[in-house]
Amino acid sequence: MRPERQHQVWRSEAGSRLWLSGLIAAMEHAEQPEVRRQPVAPELLVELRAQLALTASFRLSQISTLRH
Template structure:
């Protein structure tokens, strides 16, 4: 995990992203992994990130543009 995805908006990039997500979910779903403790600092950082508001879409961006 922690890989930087370049060009994730392309079809192959989206498949790669989805594949990595599925692998991560499958890995963390294993019983021996569910019993592991998470780093408290990592959890705090994640909570802080999730507490931030989502970015609003740009008013000039088209829903159909490949550059969104």
């Protein structure tokens, strides 16, 4: 799904529930011991750390920039 479409879907209650359900499913999958034992590529960790370092307002501004 394109980022601008995701933003529109998240605005609705049903979209928020769908997004949250997907997040919960991903977290439940990631907590499984066999999944946790798998190595993670260093470049993926670098990208994740960079995303987590951003403020929420900056991330939202990036989404709205993509919409235009």
